[in-house]
Every structure is written in structure tokens, then in C-alpha cells.
Amino acid sequence: MAPVPGPSTAPISPQEHAPTISTPIQAGRLARDDPATMAQYYPPLQPTQGVGMRPPTTREEMVYPGPPPVLGDRLHNGPNYTAPGSHCLLDRPVKPEAFSAMYGGGVVTTQYGAQIGHVADLQDLYRLGLKEDSDRPDGSNFDTYPGHRSVPARRGAFKDQELRAKTALTRKMGSCIRCKMQRIRCNLDPENENGPCIACRKVNVSSRIYRLSCLRLKIVDCKLYKPGQVPGHEWTSRWKDSVLDDIEVWAPGEQRTIRVTEGYTNMFVELRVREFVPQPGDKLERTWVDKNGVLQRRAIPPFAIVDLEDAKNSYNRYMKRGLENCCVRLLGPRDKLLHKTYFFAINRVKDGQDFFLLPTERNLLALTLELWMTARLTTKTLEIIGNERLGMSLDLIDDPTNDMHHKTPVPPVLGAQIDSFLIHQIQSQLRRRTLEELQRMTQEKKQKTWLTTYLVTFILLHNIGLVTKHDAEYARKHGMKRHWAREDSVKEYEMGANTLLAYFHYCNKGIYPFSAECRDADLRSLAELDDDAIELVHYTRQYIAEHKAQWEDLWKGEGDWKDKGFKKYEHEYYYVSQLFEPNWQPRNMP
Known part of the structure; x- marks a missing residue:
């Protein structure tokens, strides 16, 4: 018998790992007892030392090895495969690479003295005619067989110190959006580390082609809600480092149940409260400045929440129930872009039979809407409604210019408790999950998820406009x-708004889906949009055309916005409208 080729060091592709159904070759096709017959198909091989495949050591060639192949899979899928029934081994020679996938890294010695890798499965011997079919066991045990996994190679330490330094600097400064999305190394300019990276500098800039600036931004870094109380206007100094503890010293008296609302819905949250003994740092009054510039004060009784976990759960339920009512109250008429876009997203989340939406897309939309709702609860003054008002009268705040005129405010420490668990427990978790999923979905660059990433970006940008206002x-x-x-x-x-806009415009190469050049056929075939989604795109195009001049004045601070300074940043469309700006580039607030 002629020597059989030893283990190959050729790279193994992941496609070779899938199991296959083997078609055995007729027995006797190759006479294993006649070395001369075998020799005419294979060149003689010298004994070789059996070694495992070593990964490359240079950074540019470093790859992570894929799973090892299923035995014989190369014969079925590679260039040596011949349809069953044809004379695959007699009609043409089989390349040695076809055998390399059959052997592991171990070494055995054949009866002819050649060293080869261990045969990983007997099925290949039967199929190649190297073992008699008469010795083959009955049954279908050999019809399919699993692959054998090898231990993946670990990347070693850098041997090039210059490359090590460049990598460390990139990790410190961050990769730009272009390099991140193209999954290439972002090499900084050593003479201008804060300027464009080398890859972005090499891009051929044409006046007819939109090019996004070199921006080192991450979606997960976006800030989407207020971090807490304004310094100098804190309601209490009890809780440090966002750790919310229960009140330790309560005043004599029983618990009471109050109903609180922010006024966006026709619902309320019930809270069990009790009077407590104040300590230094607790604010016991509500203050504001009237239209004449005079500071006003009103004393408020010291009450706080008794069961914080129960209050947190009540707010979680309230946010889900009150979302639609809040949107109706805040988003204006039904024929406006905000209303149509939000309720399109809400209906997509509610429609469990929407086969155009992946579960990950529905989950991301739900997280985004819930995060938006929690931000509304922390940017609106809460009031007490119902019969129990903790001894406060309706005319406590008698200033018509105050948003709490003839309303009952919540005690400051109680409000600080609500703010604390909403911001540091509920919002922080929702923000992390939302932005991580959005960044993952964006970097996958799948056209099918375009509509979802647009809706999420739209809602988050509108939220930034609201918290800014x-x-x-x-x-x-x-x-x-x-x-x-x-x-x-x-x-x-x-x-954060610039980050969201930068990723959106990079992925869309401008505003193409909302331009007249984008055909419905493209939206159906590429983005896989249904009739309702295409209708939303059509409406958005029309709305953009009607408001283009107004939005351009808003961006530039001209027209109605001339000499109004920072006022334009409070406009709810200031950031949203930039989704539809041709050749968008980031703006920096002075």
C-alpha cells in the first residue's frame, strides 16, 4: 500500500464543519493490496514529523481558527467532489489536500513506514476503498458522524512594540465610526491624534459624494436623561453614591396611602407613606422664583415612602399602562410626524403577529418606549390627587405662573426617593440594554432592521430634545x-444626539430611504417593508418636504430663530429633523 498523505497545514474553512451524508465507493475500486495501483494516483511521500497547525504570529495575518472539519466533507463539497455513481478516483487524481481533513494532529506509523495522522473515523476508510466493505458493520451508524473540535489557538503577545503602542493608543482614544463599521484597524495620525485617522484621511473626498467626518463615538455612551438633582437644589443629602436606603427614624403616627401623578395620563400610582423625623440636609419646603424675580417659599410636611420596593414595582406597572396616554398628551395632533411615528412603533410592539419584525427588533422597540416613558416621569413635577393630601390645601401655591398652581406638591424627600429609584435603578438598566442592543443591531448592518433602527433613533433623539427643554x-x-x-x-x-445621528447617516449614506429616488420596490426587497411601513415612509417624505425651509432656519439659527441663542435647542424637532438633513455633519453647542 502506498503512503497516505500526512496532516495538512492548510487553513480550515468554517464551511468544512457541517456534517454530511457519505456515499460509499464500491469495494475494490482501489486495491489496497496492490501498492503499484495506488502509486499511479499519488506521488510517493517522505515521512514527515506530525505537528499541529500553528497559528500565524504576525498581527496582520492573525486569525482565529474555525471549528475542525467533518471527515470527508472536503470530498463532498470541495473541488474533488464527483457526483455519486461516477468514477471519481479512477477518472482523475485526488489532490493530497482532500485527505488532509481526515487526520488529526497525532502520528501513527503504517505498515509501509510512513507517518500519518490518526485516522479520525473508519467511515472514510470504507468510502475511499482503503478498508474492505465486507468488514463494515451493518446498520446506519456510519451514515452521519459529528465533527471533532480542536482547542482554538489563543492570540499571543505582540512581538512588534510599535504595533503594541498603536493598539494601546487606539483603545485609549477609541475607533472612529467608519473603521468600526468596516471592522478595520483605526490607526491614529501620530502627528495629530485628535484629528482624522489615517484611513479616513485616505478616503478620496469628492464634492459629489457625502462623507461623514471621522468621529470616535459609541452608541453605548449616549446620555439620555437627567443624572439627578441640580447641584445646590438637592431635596436631601441622605443618600450618597445613588444608594437608596429606607428611612430609619419615623415620627409617631400611622401610614397613609396617597395617589400621585405627573399629569400625562388619566392614571395614578398609589404609595404608602409616613411622616418621618427630619435630619440635616432634608429640604422641608418648595421654592420657586415668580415673574417679578422674587423667591417664593412654601412649607411642606415631612413624609416619605415606607416600602421602596413596592413603590418601584408600582411605577414599573404604571409605565407600561400609561405609555399610550402619555404619547397622546405629549405628541400633538394625529396628523403630525411625531404622533404617527410613535404610534407606528407602539403598534409594532403590540402586534404579536407581525411577521416582518424579528423578536430582537420588537424587544428593542419595547425597551426604547419604556425608557422614553421613564424619562417623562423624571422631567415633570409630581402632584398628589385624591382625598389624602397630607394636610396641604389646594391654595398652598397661589402663583398662577407656577406649574403647581392650585395643585398639591409631593414632599421633597418623597420626590427624591421616586427620582432615585427611577433614575438609578430603572432608567440606568433600560438605558444600558437599549443602547447595547441598538449598537449591536447597527453594527450588524442588516438592511432588514433598517426601519427598527430608524424608529429607535427617532424616539431617542426626540427624548433628548425633551430633556434639554x-x-x-x-x-x-x-x-x-x-x-x-x-x-x-x-x-x-x-x-449623544450627534452620536445617534452619525451612525444613522453613515448606515444610510445620507437620507436615501426618504428621498424621491428610493423606489417602493427597493424598500420591499432590501428593507423588507410591508404596506404600513411604506405608508409611513411616504408620509415622512411629504412631511420633510413641507417643513424643509423651517428646519433649515432652525439648524442655522436664522429666520424665526435669529438672535434667540440657545432657544433653538429646546425645540422638539431640533434633533429629530437632522435625521432628514442631506450631507449632515455634527454641530457643537457653543
Whole structure:
């Protein structure tokens, strides 16, 4: 018998791992007792040392090895495969690579002295005629067989110190969107580390081709809601590092049940509260500045939530039940873009029979809407309704310019408790899950998920506009000598908006889906949109055309927005409208 080729060091493709159904070759096709017969099909081989496949050591060639092949799979799928019934081995020679997938890294010695890898499965011997069919057991035990997994090679340490330094710098500075989306190394310019990366600099910039700037941004870094109370206007100093503890010292008296609402829905949340003994740092009054610039104060009794976990669960239920009512109250007429887009997303989440939507898409939309709802609860003053008002009268706040005029405010410490678990427990978790899933879906670059990423980006941008407006209103309410109550936070909101817009425009190469050049056939075949989705795209195109001039003035601070300074950032369409801006580039707030 002629020597059989030893183990191959050729790279193994992942396609070779799938199990196959073997078609045995007739016995006696190759006479294993006649070495001369075998020799005419295979060149003589010298004994070789059996070694395992070593991974490349250079960074550019480094690959992670895929799973090992199923034995004989190369014969069925590779260039040596011949249809069953033909003379595959007699008509043409079989290349040695066809045998390489059959052997592992071990070494055995044949009766002819050649060293070969261990035969991993007897089925290949029967199929190649190297073992008599008469010795083959009955049954279908050999019809299929699993692959054998090898231990994947681990990447070693860098041997090139310059490459190590470049990698460390890239990790520190971050990869730009273009390199991240194309999955290529983002090499920074050593002479200008904060400037465009080398790959972006090499892009041939044409006046007719839209090119996004080199931006090192991550979706998961977006800030989407206020971080807490405004410094200097805290309601209590009890809880540090966002850790919410129960009240330790209660005043004599029984628990009471109150109903609170922010006014966006026709619903309320019931909370069990009790009077507590104040400690230094607890605020016991509500303050505001009236239209004449005079600071107003009103004393509020010290009540707090008794069971924080129960209150948190009540709010979780309320957010799900009150979402649609909140949208109706906030989003304006049904014929406006905000209303149509939000309720399209809501209906997609509710429709369990929507076969155009993947489960991951439905989950992302649900997370986004829930996150949007929680942000509304922390940007609106809560009031107490019902019979139990903790001893406060309806005329406690008698200033018509105050949003709590003839309403009952919640006690400050109680409000701080609600803010704390909404922001640091509910919102933080929703934000992380939403942004991680959005970044994953965006970087997959699947055309089918385009509509979902658009809807999520639309809702998050609108949310940023709302929290930005709230920050300005809070500063005016408390007579601050600045436009924003939290200036650093507002700039973080804007950075988050630019991040979302940058990824959206990069993936869409501008606004193509909303342009007249995009045909319905393209939307159906590429984005797999149904009739309702295409109707939304048509409506959005029309709305863009009708408001183009108004939005351009808004972006540039011209027309009605001239000399209004930061006021344009409070407009609910300021960030949303930039989704439809041709040749978009990020703007920085002064």
C-alpha cells in the first residue's frame, strides 16, 4: 500500500464543519493490496514529523481558527467532489489536500513506514476503498458522524512594540465610526491624534459624494436623561453614591396611602407613606422664583415612602399602562410626524403577529418606549390627587405662573426617593440594554432592521430634545443666571444626539430611504417593508418636504430663530429633523 498523505497545514474553512451524508465507493475500486495501483494516483511521500497547525504570529495575518472539519466533507463539497455513481478516483487524481481533513494532529506509523495522522473515523476508510466493505458493520451508524473540535489557538503577545503602542493608543482614544463599521484597524495620525485617522484621511473626498467626518463615538455612551438633582437644589443629602436606603427614624403616627401623578395620563400610582423625623440636609419646603424675580417659599410636611420596593414595582406597572396616554398628551395632533411615528412603533410592539419584525427588533422597540416613558416621569413635577393630601390645601401655591398652581406638591424627600429609584435603578438598566442592543443591531448592518433602527433613533433623539427643554425650564423656574440648569449634562445630551445621528447617516449614506429616488420596490426587497411601513415612509417624505425651509432656519439659527441663542435647542424637532438633513455633519453647542 502506498503512503497516505500526512496532516495538512492548510487553513480550515468554517464551511468544512457541517456534517454530511457519505456515499460509499464500491469495494475494490482501489486495491489496497496492490501498492503499484495506488502509486499511479499519488506521488510517493517522505515521512514527515506530525505537528499541529500553528497559528500565524504576525498581527496582520492573525486569525482565529474555525471549528475542525467533518471527515470527508472536503470530498463532498470541495473541488474533488464527483457526483455519486461516477468514477471519481479512477477518472482523475485526488489532490493530497482532500485527505488532509481526515487526520488529526497525532502520528501513527503504517505498515509501509510512513507517518500519518490518526485516522479520525473508519467511515472514510470504507468510502475511499482503503478498508474492505465486507468488514463494515451493518446498520446506519456510519451514515452521519459529528465533527471533532480542536482547542482554538489563543492570540499571543505582540512581538512588534510599535504595533503594541498603536493598539494601546487606539483603545485609549477609541475607533472612529467608519473603521468600526468596516471592522478595520483605526490607526491614529501620530502627528495629530485628535484629528482624522489615517484611513479616513485616505478616503478620496469628492464634492459629489457625502462623507461623514471621522468621529470616535459609541452608541453605548449616549446620555439620555437627567443624572439627578441640580447641584445646590438637592431635596436631601441622605443618600450618597445613588444608594437608596429606607428611612430609619419615623415620627409617631400611622401610614397613609396617597395617589400621585405627573399629569400625562388619566392614571395614578398609589404609595404608602409616613411622616418621618427630619435630619440635616432634608429640604422641608418648595421654592420657586415668580415673574417679578422674587423667591417664593412654601412649607411642606415631612413624609416619605415606607416600602421602596413596592413603590418601584408600582411605577414599573404604571409605565407600561400609561405609555399610550402619555404619547397622546405629549405628541400633538394625529396628523403630525411625531404622533404617527410613535404610534407606528407602539403598534409594532403590540402586534404579536407581525411577521416582518424579528423578536430582537420588537424587544428593542419595547425597551426604547419604556425608557422614553421613564424619562417623562423624571422631567415633570409630581402632584398628589385624591382625598389624602397630607394636610396641604389646594391654595398652598397661589402663583398662577407656577406649574403647581392650585395643585398639591409631593414632599421633597418623597420626590427624591421616586427620582432615585427611577433614575438609578430603572432608567440606568433600560438605558444600558437599549443602547447595547441598538449598537449591536447597527453594527450588524442588516438592511432588514433598517426601519427598527430608524424608529429607535427617532424616539431617542426626540427624548433628548425633551430633556434639554426641561433643563432650560428648570433654570428659569428657579431664577438661575444661566440658560441651562445642568450645563455639562446638556452638552452630554447633545453629544449623544450627534452620536445617534452619525451612525444613522453613515448606515444610510445620507437620507436615501426618504428621498424621491428610493423606489417602493427597493424598500420591499432590501428593507423588507410591508404596506404600513411604506405608508409611513411616504408620509415622512411629504412631511420633510413641507417643513424643509423651517428646519433649515432652525439648524442655522436664522429666520424665526435669529438672535434667540440657545432657544433653538429646546425645540422638539431640533434633533429629530437632522435625521432628514442631506450631507449632515455634527454641530457643537457653543
